[in-house]
Amino acid sequence: MKITIFEIAKKAGVSIATISRAMNPHTRGMVAPDTLKRINNLLTKYTYTPNLAARNLRQASTRTIGVVVPFYRDIFYNSYYMHILSGVSNTLEGSGYQFKLLALDQGQLWDHYDFRSGEQVDGLIVSLWFRFFSGKEVLEKIKVPTVVIDDFEKDVKAMFIGGDHVSGGRMAAEHLYTRGHRRVAVITGPDWSRDCRQRVDGFRSYWAAQGLSLDQDQVIAADFLHHKAKASFDQIIKKDPEVTAIFCCTDIMAGGVLERCQELNMACPRDISVVGYDDDMKIISRFPYLSSVHVPVYEMAQKAASGILEHLKSKRNKKFFNGTEFLPVRLVERQSVKTTG
């Protein structure tokens, strides 16, 4: 039988209202100093815990922020989500808010989250979701303040946070250009990936600014897949054996290229230079020399969490933030690019 506020009140010789006031920071000032001390002693003595369900019910708030990620078996092994969780968790630490991970199958967001079992949260951080979903349709149904990471949608009440991938692509291009590379190829992701399109666009714009062209046949789509990247590499050197550098739009694909290099007894950067994207620790730990464009996922998650927090603490009296924010990326130079020609 769990001890309730009534027992404490009885023992302290006061009413439950006073106990409640003594427990909550914003009302603590109302209670007389010695009463407060007496109550605090009892609270620790009986290790009393206010019933969260009752509190939540009364306050119509769960003090919980949901983090929605697409569900797949190995979700927790993906470093992208590690950064997200880590950033959210650290930002929420000490704020009085918890986070709850909602790893949902595609199609379940609405059914599962809001209807079927009715998990409830005060705010939502959604990441990499629209690949599976009409973002607009889903977001319009969500009633709590929402931050979307790495996806975008127009005319919807939510905050959007992403990386500045156009600049990222440009950085990769600049890095290769200033080291003398002129014959290059790009391995990109699937067509639907906005991020990859931006990366390639950035690369191309820099290239164009130098008076060079990046033709369509120098850009190969490898669907984010390791093995397709390996095949793409074969394709690239077959078409142009003189190619000196490859820009890969994700480190996963860069990893495929590097592995294939080893198989072909080629060395990076001796025989071919490579720039990756994401600064993915899983790949970097295997190829510690890979230069890559770092995406501040951790900071994005921090920003998402603090944005929601701020909004919730502002008593909801202003309408929820709109707009999008692009955080700067940066190139981490290691040793996979050789200075040439």
Add this chain to the structure above:
Amino acid sequence: MKITIFEIAKKAGVSIATISRAMNPHTRGMVAPDTLKRINNLLTKYTYTPNLAARNLRQASTRTIGVVVPFYRDIFYNSYYMHILSGVSNTLEGSGYQFKLLALDQGQLWDHYDFRSGEQVDGLIVSLWFRFFSGKEVLEKIKVPTVVIDDFEKDVKAMFIGGDHVSGGRMAAEHLYTRGHRRVAVITGPDWSRDCRQRVDGFRSYWAAQGLSLDQDQVIAADFLHHKAKASFDQIIKKDPEVTAIFCCTDIMAGGVLERCQELNMACPRDISVVGYDDDMKIISRFPYLSSVHVPVYEMAQKAASGILEHLKSKRNKKFFNGTEFLPVRLVERQSVKTTG
């Protein structure tokens, strides 16, 4: 203004009790088929979500299982916890239970969890905790069914799950012995690590069974640290340049050894054979050839979650499970051990 059960009841022309019965699987049978259909239509039409706080309050249950892990900034980057989260998450999927991650500073377990903010859960999975804590003291205060992973305590009402590390150590020894290795060294963790003691014990017992001895100066403690393992390797080959194999009690430390090998222009397994422990993907991805003893952390977490689930569903009418369970480990053979002699 969120829609409540009253609105639905009004629209359906029935009482709230009937709505509630229609919503809950175990009472659904009581309501007449056409009433049920009418109600269901309204539920979907208004995307009604029962208020979880009210439900939890009434049922005195949160349908949430807490996963307690020691907090540190990079908690989410540790593959050990990835396996835990993944195993728990997958087991709970579809059970109606959620999990909540409680990453707590050492010292906070009781203060934070049960007193200060009063998170509440129906059950608890605690992992790698006793390093910081008197397990007994903490467990006695916890009132919900608890499973402890990778730690043990006598005479406490909880279930304990771990890996069979004595066998693991034995496997490592057998692997080296049957490939001809006789001059070996062991790099172990700090003294307080029960797991490491067991691993060494297992190794030693196999070695003894072959009539060989493993003296104290062949076993070096490197505190789980990469750089200490590197130093230990120097120490080992200085003392006995003829050593042919090293058993490292964690892959982290094996990683240190392998890195030091590279620095010294030695090759594994050409010049030295290494067996690791944990099958830690972070290390394996960097040294894909490392043979290592795999610990079924994922399965341990599954077992923990399903144990609690089972107990909770059994209506709490039997006392909570006691006892400990050791899951079998297995050696994953790769290419870091050479056949010799």
Add this chain to the structure above:
DNA sequence: ACTTTAAATGTAAACCTTTACATTCATCCA
């Protein structure tokens, strides 16, 4: 001394469900 003001505490409603118990109504059996 009497009124005002402020500080401290108390009272009771509200938050939204679930469920034990009560009620209604139709059916069936003697």
Add this chain to the structure above:
DNA sequence: TGGATGAATGTAAAGGTTTACATTTAAAGT
């Protein structure tokens, strides 16, 4: 026909907080 049975639904209490509003008490101002 009358009473028992069972199915479907309703009524109302309970669960543990927070908080608007009411009350008490003491201090201050006139």
